[in-house]
Amino acid sequence: MNTNLSFLKFTRSLVRHRSCGRACSPSEVPSNTKLTILPNGIRIATEETRSPLACISLFAEAGSRYEKACNNGIFHFIEHLIYKGFKSMTKSELQDLCFCSGIKFSATTGRELQVFSARCLPECSLIVIDIFSKMLKEPAFFENEIEMERYTLTKELIDADNDPKQVLFDYLHQTAFQGTPLAQRVIGSQRNLKSFDAAYCSMIIKDHYQPYKLAFVSSGCVKHDEMSQQVNTHFGCMQGDPAMQSDEGSCRFTGSEVIFRDDSLPYAHVALAFEAPGYNTTDYWTMLAAACMLGSFDRSQGRSENHAYHLAQAGGTGICERYEPFYIPYRDVGLWGVYFVAHKMHLEDMLYNVQKTLMGLCTMSQFSDVQRGVNAAKLLVARSVQGTIDSCHDVGFQIMYRCGRQSLQDSYDCLSSVNHNVLREVCDKYLYDRCPAVAAVGPTENLPEYNRIRAGMYWLRR
Structure with a gap:
């Protein structure tokens, strides 16, 4: 006994x-x-x-x-x-x-x-x-x-x-x-x-x-x-x-880059990522809203100059084929960043616009932009619980990570608490003057070197 x-x-x-x-x-x-x-x-x-x-x-x-x-x-x-x-x-x-x-x-x-x-x-x-x-x-x-x-x-x-x-x-x-x-x-x-x-x-x-x-x-x-x-x-x-009892191992993040150059590919695939909070942290909802604030773009979309997202407007000028933000949360750490596909001659221009947008999140986030991102995040959360299959997986993930389930209304309340001041503070914590992880595949000859990418993660005029 x-x-x-x-x-x-x-x-x-x-x-x-x-x-x-x-x-x-x-x-x-x-x-x-x-x-x-x-x-x-x-x-x-x-x-x-x-x-x-x-x-x-x-x-x-x-x-x-x-x-x-x-x-x-x-x-x-x-x-x-x-x-x-x-x-x-x-x-x-x-x-x-x-x-x-x-x-x-x-x-x-x-x-x-x-x-x-x-x-x-x-x-x-x-x-x-x-x-x-x-x-x-x-x-x-x-x-x-x-x-x-x-x-x-x-x-x-x-x-x-x-x-x-x-x-x-x-x-x-x-x-x-x-x-x-x-x-x-x-x-x-x-x-x-x-x-x-x-x-x-x-x-x-x-x-x-x-x-x-x-x-x-x-x-x-x-x-x-x-x-x-x-x-x-x-x-x-x-x-x-x-x-x-298995050992999960450490979750050490290292700012670095890896490049696989393959000039036979028509376009270069690039990802710029940062160390982000895990699934169980309070900053998870803020970073989710920040990812939704970046929007997404594909060249098949028309009238991109009228797009609500600034990065999508820049992409619509022809400097990229498509881009999308990503947030991959794990138990105690995560990856947050932007993935884009562009022609080899436009890599520097697209990377400049990505970093400019990220610095804008840290220093110049406006109330209307944050509300747009919060509403997009709410839609994303609502879609994750529609139907029995998605809802079952949502329950399972929360049970495994939190040993409890947060209701949809509670998730909405967490997102509603994100305003422009909170978002600036959290983005400053995880993005501003931080070493990114960079990965690239394809014709990457014109991709800026890592030191230049690292230097683009802060503004002296802040």
Whole structure:
């Protein structure tokens, strides 16, 4: 009894540690969202709606941040193999069951989280939970499936290397977080791919997928009590091992640049990024609004000179093909910046306008511009919870990062509190006179050197 109580205290404290240091309470979730934590640490969250369909997802703390250089890509490899059959169910039996029940499974792997999802009718939730249970308790990695997926992933690696944007953002993470696990690619490398086998995949499933790293989330017409009972029946007996707590690694940001020159490409792809706050910080909402203030532009748009965003007006003069801001938040750090595609002779002009706009955010943000960005951010947040699938993923991300869910109205209130004075202060903190991380792919001969880019991050006339 004492052992069980001590392990329960460990799992509760670990959940608090992984969710910005506080335990969740019923007041922290909207009325239609309910949260339960089992004694072994598994989190169960449900959002009850009147949708005729349900989305049930299994979230796990897994990804390239939890990998080492020697096994980088193992979680992405497991993602491709997990639905290929179990010890008590063959691949064909699983496919027949999904076809007859109308269940559609999917899986995604990121740098910090891995998500297994199922879209189904509410009455099929028991089948979905049972399949998730077989995934973790009865994984069967057959040699023929391993070789087939190894071939598929080899082609996926080739396709990824042929996509300039994907290569660019992989390079951006490598230079911004160099020497840390966040620098690793999700897809891994060809060398590691050849070394993965069934025994190693089974060991990773057993050792890494501990109960205190898991969360079951549903959105739709699924009752919370039924969901909790089903999960407790299948996973309540899982006992976590405190020794298997994974190390997230450091999140050190390094201002630097990486350039892959390829004159065969018609345009250059460039990203300028800065160290930004993580998902759990109060500055997250301000930086989200700041990203929305930059707008976006594509050359296919007409009448760009009448665009509301100043950077889009500059892009419409022909100095870029397209641009878009990005904000990639992680648990404790993030990347915030601008990605653009331009002709090699216009790189300096476009970069000048980007830095001019960023300095304007820090020093000359106007009330009307901030309100436009806040309203655009509210629209972005609203779109992230429309439908059962998006809403389920939103609940899962918040449960994994915060151990609680913030309602849409609370998110609106956080964004409404951002004014021009707050935005100037926060942008000055993260952007003004800061060393950026620069990544470029393509004909980059005319891209200014890093010292000149760094010098453009402050104004002497401030």
